[in-house]
Structures are given as C-alpha cells and as structure tokens.
Amino acid sequence: MEKKSWRLCSWMESSLPIMGMVLAVTALAVNMIISKIAMSNGTSFFIISVYSNALASLILFPCGFLFNSSKRPPLTFPILCKIFLLACFGCLADIGSYAGIKNSSPTLGTELLNLVPGFTFILAVIFRMEGLNLRRSSDISKCLGTLILIAGASIVTLYKGPEILNKVHPVDPHALLSASKQNWALGGSLLAFAAFSTAAWSIVQTSILKIYPSEMAIMALYCLFVTTQSTVVALIAEKDLDAWKLQAEMGLVAVVYAGIINITFRLYMMTWCLSRKGPLFVSLFNPLTIVVSVVIGVICFQEVLYLGSVVGALILVIGFYAVIWGKAKASKMDKNSQVDNTTNVESTSHEVPLLQDKIEEV
8 A cells, every 4th residue: 555655646746747837838828819819809918918917026026035035045236137137038028929919829829939949049059058069969950950940930920821720700709819800920920039039038047047046036026027117118109098997808817817827827837847857848848838729729719720830830849849859969968978077087086096005105
C-alpha cells in the first residue's frame, strides 16, 4: 500500500506542471477569443489593456511586497529601470496582440505565438547571449527553424485560402468572430510585432532575474509600469472619453478575465512551471494554444477556419520544434562540456598533491 501511495504521489507531482501549462495555454487562448468578442462589440483594446493590468497590479502587489519581504533582495534604481524597460516591451506586446486580433482572428494570434522562439534566438545572437557556430547541428537547426517560422508566419499572414470550416455570414448574429471587419495582412503584421516584443521581453527578463531573483515582486512592478504606460498610450489614442466606460457587458468580462486569469494566474503558473521544469518545457506547450483556440473558436463561436491558417500552422509548428530541438541539443552539449571540464579539474587537483609528495621525498 505504501509503494502504491508513493507512486500515486510521485505521478501527481510529475503531472502537476503538465496540467499547469495546459491551463496556462487554455487561459491565453480563451482570453484572445473573449477579447475579440469584446472588441467586436465596441470595446477599445487600449482600455482592456489599461484596466486588466491595473486589476492584476492590485492582486499582485500584496503578494509581491507584503509577503516574504525578508527574503526579497533590495530593490535598487538600476533594477527599477530594467523592470520599466521590461514593461515597455510588455506594453508593446500587449497592445500589438490586441490590435492584431481585432484586425484578424484569435486563431492567427495563437499561430504567430510560435514566432517567439525564433525571434528570441535572433536577439540572443545579436546581444551575444548565445553563440552561433554553423558547424554544429544544433545551431543549424535553430537557424533553419527560424527561417521556417518566418515562412510559416508569412503564409498565415498573406494567404487565407478557401474556407475549410464554417463560412462568413455577416447576417448571423452568432458569428461574432467572423462578422467583424478583418484586415489579415495588418493583423498578422501587428501580431508578428507583438511576438518580437515578447521575445525582447524574455531577453530583458532573463537579465533581471540574474540580479533580482524575486519573480512575484518583478511581476507586481511590471504590471504597475504596464498600467502606467498603456494609460498614456490610451489617452493619446482614444480621443473619446466615453471609450473609458465599459458599457458593453463583454467589455467588463474581457477586463476581469484578462486581469485575473490571463495576467495574474497565467503568469504565475508559467513562472511556477518555469522554476520546476525550465524554459524548454514551458515552450513545448505553445503549439497547443493553436489547437485550443481553433476548437473553441470553430465550435463555440463559429469562427471561420481557412486553408492558409492550417498550412501555415503546420509549418510554424515544424519551425518551432526545430528551434526547440536545437536549443535542447545545445544545452545538452554545454552540460556535457561542463562535466568534462569538472572531471579534468578534479583529476588535476588529485595529481598535484602526488607530485608534491614525490618532490618532498626527493
């Protein structure tokens, strides 16, 4: 009985990160669909960004600064500047994502999320955070995967193709996602820009965590800075003060869901899984967002599924896993080289005293 209970506990413990990431990607896909419906009903995506991040700040600040204050490292001005820069990229990614979804569809938004690993690899090479050696198969895989990602993104952005599931019926009030005006090229460009901003966000976040390893405090300050920045952008972009009133019910639902579920819960869940399984494990769940978004959009909201989306999604997934495979192989090679170096150092340290003993005997 003890062995069975131990195995059950071990299985549940190993399954929790998997369930956590499934919940995280589901939360993201549902947020894109709810936001699309709210924007189709007249809610401004600038206002959704402001209110949702403000709500997340109210939730995260007590958790980030009132609890575990003794374990938190001191907060300095350079760290605040880096978190502010992090928020700039987060604000661009947030607004770019909402604007892209408004002009296209949640399915395209989830498909272009797969550009993030490729953009991250390019930025890491530019800022010398990662080496590039075309003689190594891992680096070749990452380069080819990045090119495949760009090709897939171009297909889903520039080519719609025939309708596979559902058809556009503007008269049908239930076709909330399909009836709104769409500009596929503009929406795809904005979503690609949001993916690039997300990649830059991950680069800056990595540098911050090295000097300030307090995830909850960083998230709290991050949401506060994003709220401030998005408010400034919204005041400039939205001339009509009535836009700040959430008159439509879906607008309020979008704000509450985005603030509590998409930002607070999803970011914390991803951080929790990241600390236990690493970035590779978290990245592997990105393509699942496409599946969740397509299933919910097509079945529940009669979203139109185009051939270009299916073909482009398949190419994006291939490129995504090529980059991830290259990263996994490179990290494995680095670990093996570190082990070899440690072994050499240990063998040298054992040999030196023996030589010294021989010299002393002479």
